[in-house]
Amino acid sequence: MVEAKGKLVISNWQKKWKNSNILSLALLALAAAIFLNALFHLVFATSFWWLLPLFLLFGTVFFYFDSSWKIGIADVARFLNTSFPELEESTELALKPTGSLNLLERLQRQKVESILPQLPQPKEFYKRLKVGAIVFAGALAISFLLTKLPFSLQNKHFNPVKEAFDATGKPAKPEAILPEIDHFNLKITPPAYTGKSAREQEKFTISAEDGAMVNWEITTNKAVKQVSFVFNDKEKLPLKAANAEHTLWKTAKAIRAPGFYQVDLDGKMSELYQIEVIKDSPPVIRIQSPNPNSVIDYGEPQKTLLKTALTDDYGISDAYIYATIASGTGEAVKFKEQKIAFAAAFNGHQTQYQLQKLLDLKQLGMQPGDELYFYIKAKDNHNQETRSEVYIVSIADTAKLMQLEGMINSLDLKPELFRSERQIIIETEQLLKDKDTIKVEEFKKRSNNLGFDQKLLRLRYGKFLGEENESGGDPEEGNTLSDPKDFSNATKILDAYTDKHDNAEDATFIDPQTKNQLKATLNEMWSAELRLRTYKPHEALPFAYKALRLLKDLQQKSRAYVAKTSAKIAPLKPAEKRLTGDLTKIIDPVNQQDFKKQTDPYLPLRQSAALLNQLKNGAGLGASSLQILHQSNVQISSKAVSQPSVYLPAVTAFRKILANASQPKNISQEDIWTVEKAIQKMLPPVAKLPAPAQINPDQGLSNTYFQSLTRTIR
């Protein structure tokens, strides 16, 4: 067993050495992988999971090319030979099987075996491991440092997702600022009433609330003489130098109108920046009840519920109801105005209110027949007022309905035989008053009679609708039939004895709207009659009043009221002048008018499209064409003042084009495209007007042909 010990030692050492080499290679691979991963993460923002595949890759490469890990037992023996001279180059003997050795070898082997266990472990075994460990530690440290760097590399080139979109949701183009400006800062302070806090931005493009204060602070990298802003090509606002070196410039301005501006630095102009104004919209009033025109009939409670919703973008400071009560009729109309407040308190910060108010008309002092006109006025915290529509509430005036005013002048006086609606109402009220003093049967009989009268009235009006006409009791018709001449007169007999139902001729006598109203009136009359016949006169009254109101409406509809004039004219001589048919004194009228053709204000724009096409092809333009382009430029600029977000790029592009108009080669195609797109958007569609067809010139050839054709046909 002593012999095997040497081999054991050697094999142990071989294992140790092999493992340390493998470990060192692995550490090197890991170090490389970590370092590379950190670098990639910094530049390309790759994730850390790439470590594993990178490690495998490097490991494979290292293990393939570096064969230091393929240490066999023979290599260890050789190494021991070289490093320990006392072994006398015979370490291999320890590895050979005992049986194959001769005497000399056996002796030597014994010697080797006795030395081997006492040998110290060579330091070379762990040299590579040390190197590997150091490299690994170093790589780890460097990678750690790399990941802790400020993220300057990443953002500049490979992380465009952040801040890619501006306020309008379109991808933001980076602003072009003058190179002399080192850095700048804008502070926008919205007006106090909006309740928004001040904000800062590092962009020249402004999107501010109406009346907001904007403070500019510009730092230039060298001293400049003057810095100013040019607003809408007209207004110039110089900035004030804030420090002695003339590198810090400040100014402030309140923004009230949209447009565009540019920075003027010692004569050098920057590109155009847009100013957008977010206007404060006035409050919106929505009245949910009552309807715009409502009538409170007899019997309904004299109250209206007013429900309304108020909305504003920043806050409502107050709201009132302005009510006017009109009483009286004709020239004696009296108006009384009142201002009614809502129950809720307005604090000027809330933007939405849902309000209700119960208007008690009796409390306001309204009588039947009066009308209430009201509207709501709301004010927001920017002192902008809106008024709602005027709503009308009127109380039905039953007394007026009962008056005979206006009815006396009409030609169709109702004979007493037929009770009028008014009469029915008077008698119903009398009945109700007498209810307590008369017997029940009397009450019922009178109620029934009233119902019968109402029926007669209904049938009478129904005649216009072509309904049945009961002409109760007309004795004259029967007498004519006894005349012997009429014995065989079929029509007369039929006339006397048939029950004529709906008369179709009368059905189309009046126009549809009137017919509908008449139908409604008849319905009311029927309801009144029903209740009268069922001995409930107090219920019948509202229907009767409504019927009367509708009837009055109908009658007054067809009337035209003409103002009375008190003109004194010369006495007419009708016999002399009228109906002679003498037209000799009348001269034929002749009119002549000249209308100037309105020049199309957009004509320069329409023509400049063709000129831009010429520029696209590289051709130069004449003086008149340039004039047209300048006019179009003015038009687009003025449009850009009101809609800068849409037209500002076109203004910038157009200026560039005009600057290079003498050298068309320098004009870029994108500029021309931008301007063309803006022209298409700006131009209104062309009106379609009649125009004659045009034929190509032919020196009268086709005409000659036609003439000779028609000549031969004739």
Added chain:
Amino acid sequence: MMTWNILVLAASFLLLVYLFWKEISRTNRLRLSWRLLASFLTVLSLVFLAVPLSFKGKKSNVSSKEILLLTDGFSKDSLNKYRNSSSQQPFIYTADAGVFQTLKSPAVHFIADLDLWRNTIPANTAIHILGDGLEEDELQNLNQTPIRFYAPELPSGIQKVNWTHRLNAGELFKVQGNFLNQTDAKVKLVLKGLNTSLDSIEIGAKRSIDFNFSTIPKQSGQAVFRLIALSGKDTIEDEPIPFSVGPSRTLKVLMLNASPDFESRFLKNWLAQNAYAVASRSIISKNKTTSDFANLNKLLLDRITPSLLENFDVLICDATAFGSLSKPEAAAILAQTSRKGLGLIFRADSSANASFIREKFPVEESNNPQKQLRLKLNDNSGMRLTIQTDHPAFIRNQPNSQALIQDETAHIVVNSKLYGAGKLILSTLNNTFTWQLSGKPAAYSAFWSMLLSKAARKISRKENVFTTFFAGKNSMVPVMLETSAKTANVKVDGTTMAFNQNPSIPFLQEATFWPKKAGWISIIENGNNAGSIYINENRDWNPIKSIKKINLTKKYTKQFAANELKKQDQQKNEAIFVSPIWFYLLFLLSCTFLWFETKLL
């Protein structure tokens, strides 16, 4: 011939004997047999140099090799297939510089001049053509040589297209054509004007559709719209559509009314406000008329005379007014229409007198009284209008008449007829002014624009300039000028050019020129601007150019087709000459040997 042969033979025989004797009698007898052989060969070669050697042999009439002509648009696959299918390698030529550059193969020869080349190839050789084919002038150069054309499939793109080249302001601009999509992806065809997409259509894979785009251009003057075919993000085709929008022109209108009514009043006011010249006469009472003139000097309207009618382009009158005209007046109007092209617009009403109108346009009231008529204009726009009527009346359809406006059940509301050189139009609508009142001025102007434009007297342009569909840069472009002037001094793009007057059409003049740059080129005739023509870039309209070449070559093939190559060629017994170069070489070799041999002694 024979004497020369005998002389040569004799002389050579003597020479041979001399040389032999010299060789034999030399002292050094080394390489004697070689020397003798060399001298013999020398003399032999001299003989055959002087007298070319020939022998009878069979020669095939048609060369066994084929000639392949490559043209633009050939595909490499078809070329390889062709090469592999034929037993021998064909001669490959190309006349197209672009193809030659791209191939850069030594097997391909470039032809500079087709005509000359045609003479060099053996007669009755069929030329096989791969690719899109040849242009018209090249086909003429081939001069009836038979060809075999392997036509490729039609290229993907716009196959046919046409558009309105000249418009007036406010008219509809139409582009119509056919697009073939040979790819596997969807293609979107867009009409773009002023860098804005105006109209578009999507075409599925492997489909051919007809497209029809229309828009009303907002610009005036010359314009170039673009037809762009997009497949995803790539632009397959981007073609220019040039056209010109002319200024709007006004008309002179005469209105005769039997009674003043809203329709005529509104029409008169509308025309006057748009700066049209209007004269209107209306009867207001017995023998009393009122005359209105707008944008026109006062004229006497009481008698309608031919000289009065010369001043106007359109006459609008009611049926009653026309019926109550006296016979000579009515005859004057009809004569002016039929001979001079005056337009007549009648407005139907219940008149008993207008038999002329009744016979031309029989009107009948409709059976079911509709409250609303839905009308459709039969013009390019196809606009739809609705109008409230109480008693609609329709015109019976007759032959030789063209319905201008119909309702949705194809009843005719406005009908038109040709009358000599002019047009008669009858309209049964009498309340078109309600469109103006109800806030639809667009409907009103569309209606009356259509009627007046159709009826008005046609005006003749002073000149008209046009060219072929594809006028390319740096190629020959013909310019055609139609003019009413007898002599024309014409400048094309600033340079005066002499135009050729067509011998049978006196108003047509032609010239050709080679434009150096693309774009609009203005033609100025006698100092006035006659118009402009558009010169395309050479990359424009490639599919259409390819199709034209394919069709031309196919047509040529139909006329001059190459017969199928017969396998047994006509063979003739012919004398075949052996080239004398061989004998020269032989002579040289033998002389060298003889000379060198002496150096070896």
